[in-house]
Amino acid sequence: AQSVSQHNHHVILSEAASLELGCNYSYGGTVNLFWYVQYPGQHLQLLLKYFSGDPLVKGIKGFEAEFIKSKFSFNLRKPSVQWSDTAEYFCAVRGYSTLTFGKGTMLLVSP
Amino acid sequence: DVKVTQSSRYLVKRTGEKVFLECVQDMDHENMFWYRQDPGLGLRLIYFSYDVKMKEKGDIPEGYSVSREKKERFSLILESASTNQTSMYLCASSLLAGATNTGELFFGEGSRLTVL
Numbered sequence: 501a502q503s504v505s506q507h508n509h510h511v512i513l514s515e516a517a518s519l520e521l522g523c524n525y526s527y528g529g530t531v532n533l534f535w536y537v538q539y540p541g542q543h544l545q546l547l548l549k550y551f552s553g554d555p556l557v558k559g560i561k562g563f564e565a566e567f568i569k570s571k572f573s574f575n576l577r578k579p580s581v582q583w584s585d586t587a588e589y590f591c592a593v594r595g596y597s598t599l600t601f602g603k604g605t606m607l608l609v610s611p
Numbered sequence: 612d613v614k615v616t617q618s619s620r621y622l623v624k625r626t627g628e629k630v631f632l633e634c635v636q637d638m639d640h641e642n643m644f645w646y647r648q649d650p651g652l653g654l655r656l657i658y659f660s661y662d663v664k665m666k667e668k669g670d671i672p673e674g675y676s677v678s679r680e681k682k683e684r685f686s687l688i689l690e691s692a693s694t695n696q697t698s699m700y701l702c703a704s705s706l707l708a709g710a711t712n713t714g715e716l717f718f719g720e721g722s723r724l725t726v727l
Contacts, residue, residue: 509651534715544654544701544718590653598644598669599716603653 502527502595506602513581513609521576521605523591532594533574535565536601539587547589550574561585583611614638615719617702623725630689632722634702641707643685644716645669645677648699657700660685661707692726699723 507522525531535547548559555567565576574591586609591602618633636643642661646654646669656669658677666677674696678686685704689696700723703716 532714536716543720544703544716546715549715594714598656598659599714600656601646601654603651 502531502593502600504591504593504600504602506589506591506605508605509603510606511608513607515583515609515611516580517609519576519578519581519585519607521589521591521607523574523576523602524572525574525591525593525600526572527593527595529595533565533567534592534594534599535559535563535574535576536590536592537587538590544590547576581607581609583609585609615702615704615717617700617719617722619722620720621723621725623727624692625727626693628692628726630692630724630726632687632689632700632702632724634685634687634719635683636685636702636704636717637683638704638717639682640704640717641682642705642714643679644703644705645675645685645687646701646703647671648701648721654701657687689724692724694726697724697726 503526505524533550536544537547538544548557550557550567558564563578589605592599615636644659645657648654655671660666660679676688699721701721702719705714705716
């Protein structure tokens with residue numbers, strides 16, 4: 501079975517700080533990897549995804565993530581966060597079938 | 612843009628009531644899903660469907676059933692609601708994942724159900 505582990509449940513940063521949210525998955529085969537974001541009061545939306553090819557993927561709003569196959573990781577990064585990045589972030593993996601989500605990381609950015 | 616519409620944003624029901632949550636997508640997606648979202652637990656898959664009249668159990672199907680009579684519509688049914696089913700329910704749809712498609716999910720805005 502596939503599973504996803506997100507390292508932090510809550511992260512608090514000041515504006516302009518750099519962000520890295522950890523995500524590790526367990527699945528032995530080929531995977532598709534995703535980061536979704538849920539802004540307060542809004543629906544979940546796709547931030548970025550890895551399908552194949554370049555392991556460094558860029559998403560919306562300046563986010564990027566790097567797929568490191570040897571570490572089973574897909575960490576999300578942003579060099580300088582903004583107050584508007586306050587949201588809950590979910591990592592997800594698709595192995596053989598459906599998407600499995602991590603438990604989420606709540607990011608609070610203080611102005 | 613894909614639109615996934617959930618019929619009710621907020622519902623309050625009593626223990627033992629039958630509850631229907633409706634979801635409609637407008638992009639001719641093959642796959643549809645129901646998740647529940649709880650604080651600290653993330654999203655957990657209840658049921659999904661690959662095609663009309665097809666359904667598959669997810670990770671937490673107990674106490675739920677689903678119906679997919681038309682491609683665009685996927686209903687979640689709580690036969691006898693209980694207080695531990697108080698949650699946010701999310702519907703999603705996707706294309707069939709394949710060699711050129713990750714099958715990413717498109718979500719509705721959610722239905723917050725409170726069972727008293």
